Structure formats: structure tokens, C-alpha cells
Amino acid sequence: MKFEGTSEYIATDDLQMAVNAAVILQRPLLIKGEPGTGKTMLAEQVAASLGKRLLQWHIKSTSKAQQGLYDYDAVSRLRDSQLGKAEVEDVRHYLKKGALWQAFESDEQVVLLIDEIDKADIEFPNDLLVELDKMAFSVYETGEVIRAKHRPIVIITSNNEKELPDAFLRRCFFHYIRFPDEATMQRILDVHFPQLKRDLARRALERFFELREIPGLKKKPSTSELVDWLKLLMADDISVEALAGDLRQAVPPLYGALVKNEQDVQLLQRLAFMTRRD
Structure with a gap:
């Protein structure tokens, strides 16, 4: 299946080419362009066009790469241990799965949107290099390795607020959405x-x-x-x-x-x- 735009989204020929090239190469698609040019909507329409589920991770200035994998709620576990709750023995009760974990464990290929990656700290993209490259990560608290059942279609958007690291850029297929004529x-x-x-x-x-x-x-x-x-x-x-x-x-x-x-x-x-x- 190829992305050719939808009835709700006008995709130029070069944008269609970029999406399909990223899918074939199995690389994240890095999309830049002016605010309001449809970068976020692109992921929604790619998912709709290809009939795939969309997972969204909207980045904030306080976001950390670890949150895309999982969060460990140590405070809740400590509180439950003081209350004598039985579930405290299983650390998995205190792991909240992030967008990447959900995408990796999906039984079908999904579209994963990492939206406005340039809002986060400069080290944020570097902290995701291995996970996006190898499509796997380790869960420190349990010792297990989570591997992608199906490599997700990853679409990353940036408003060009800050430069992204070269090592990260090398792993992406890049496309700049020109403002429509x-x-x-x-x-x-x-x-x-x-x-x-x-x-x-x-x-x-x-x-x-x-x-x-x-x-x-x-x-x-x-x-x-x-x-x-x-x-x-x-x-x-x-x-x-x-x-x-x-x-x-x-x-x-x-x-x-x-x-x-x-x-x-x-x-x-x-x-x-x-x-x-x-």
C-alpha cells in the first residue's frame, strides 16, 4: 500500500514520495515546515490512508525520552508497601507504558507520531537513537527486553526551533513541507x-x-x-x-x-x- 493523500488532506507529489520512501527504507520520517502547514495532520492521514492505528506522543519542553518508553512510579510503590498491599511484589504494576512500548508490542503495524521533537532538550533526540534504530529497549526494573513485533511507521515533526543532532538526522528520511502556492x-x-x-x-x-x-x-x-x-x-x-x-x-x-x-x-x-x- 502506498500513501497518496486522502479526501481530507492534499498531499503534493514530493510529500507522497517522502512518506513512501520512509516506509520502504524503514526509517523515521522527519517533517519540517512552517507552523500550520499540516505536519501533525499528516500522521493522522497516513494512518487513515493505510488503515493503521495511530499512536501520538506530543513533546513538551519538560519531556524526557524515557517517558516514550515507560515511567516507573516508585512513589506509589513505596506508599503501597507501607500499606502492606500485595501487588507491591510485582514491579510491573508500577510501570506505565509509553508510546514506543505500545507501538512495539502492537500485534499490527501502527503509525507513531512524535510531534514537535524540537520543543524538548537538545539531548532528547540522541536519547532515542538506539531505540529507533534497533527497535528495542531494556526495562531496567524487570530486566526484560522489549522488541518491536512490527516496525512502526514513525513520523517526527519539527518546527525548526532548534537544530537537531547530526547522528539523529542520519537515521531519518527528511522532508520540508513548502508553504502551498x-x-x-x-x-x-x-x-x-x-x-x-x-x-x-x-x-x-x-x-x-x-x-x-x-x-x-x-x-x-x-x-x-x-x-x-x-x-x-x-x-x-x-x-x-x-x-x-x-x-x-x-x-x-x-x-x-x-x-x-x-x-x-x-x-x-x-x-x-x-x-x-x-
Whole structure:
């Protein structure tokens, strides 16, 4: 089976190639790209397309690699020993299986998402090298070795907030999701809004891409923000005429769905004011 996108997810040819190449090579697929370009959703859609279960491990700044394997609750075991509970003799009662353990012991191949790996400490990727390479790890408390019954399809996302170690990168198949061009974005909108009027879609896309090109913009709007903006435009029955002109003449209606900080709002307002004054 090959990944070819889904009815809910527009995958470009090079993205499809990257997913299928990673599956064939049995290597983790490292996905980078701007926030909002569908990196996390890719794993969901790969699982749906291939008919496989999805396991998700969302990384935080406090996450440790060990948590992906298992957690040992020594405090609960100590408390139970003081209470004289029988289960204290079996350490397995105090092991909480992480996403990798669950993926390794699955009777069928699963898709494993390690989301936003660059949020964690710089050593985090290195601490997973052996486990992702050998598809096995040891449980120190019991002495057993957990080996993958079926090598999972591993998809790792990164927002490029920090550099990843070379040793980790060597073990991955890499793909950068480029921001969609207008034609691809139109296909994405067709999926989300099949009833959207063509004139409104065209004018909204023009304003959206103009906004992304404004020099000095601190945060460019993403695909997800465009989708939210269009939902609001349709809900408020905004006319095509309200989107006429360019951003140098007026701030777009319901701009709060697109612009997410006060510096960018002030930039747009100053730009419109200076244009009108001239």
C-alpha cells in the first residue's frame, strides 16, 4: 500500500514520495515546515490512508525520552508497601507504558507520531537513537527486553526551533513541507469549503498572500488561519466587495483570525493610513 493523500488532506507529489520512501527504507520520517502547514495532520492521514492505528506522543519542553518508553512510579510503590498491599511484589504494576512500548508490542503495524521533537532538550533526540534504530529497549526494573513485533511507521515533526543532532538526522528520511502556492491552496480550500463561491475564494486568497508578503510582518498567517478566516467570512456573510482593494488601502475584515500580535496589527494600520494620506 502506498500513501497518496486522502479526501481530507492534499498531499503534493514530493510529500507522497517522502512518506513512501520512509516506509520502504524503514526509517523515521522527519517533517519540517512552517507552523500550520499540516505536519501533525499528516500522521493522522497516513494512518487513515493505510488503515493503521495511530499512536501520538506530543513533546513538551519538560519531556524526557524515557517517558516514550515507560515511567516507573516508585512513589506509589513505596506508599503501597507501607500499606502492606500485595501487588507491591510485582514491579510491573508500577510501570506505565509509553508510546514506543505500545507501538512495539502492537500485534499490527501502527503509525507513531512524535510531534514537535524540537520543543524538548537538545539531548532528547540522541536519547532515542538506539531505540529507533534497533527497535528495542531494556526495562531496567524487570530486566526484560522489549522488541518491536512490527516496525512502526514513525513520523517526527519539527518546527525548526532548534537544530537537531547530526547522528539523529542520519537515521531519518527528511522532508520540508513548502508553504502551498495559490493553486495548491485552492485545492485545500475546495476540501474544506466545497460550497465556497469562487469569487470570494479568489479574493480571499489574494488578500491572504498579499498579507504574507508584507515586509516586517512578525508572524505570517498559516493555512489553518486562512481556513478560520474563511469560516468567519462565510458565517458573517461578508461580500466580495468588502475584500476589494489591497492591504495598503484597508485592514481586511475579521483580521484577528489572520494577524496574531499587536505589532502586526499596528503595521497594517500604519500602512493603510499612510496610503490613504498619500
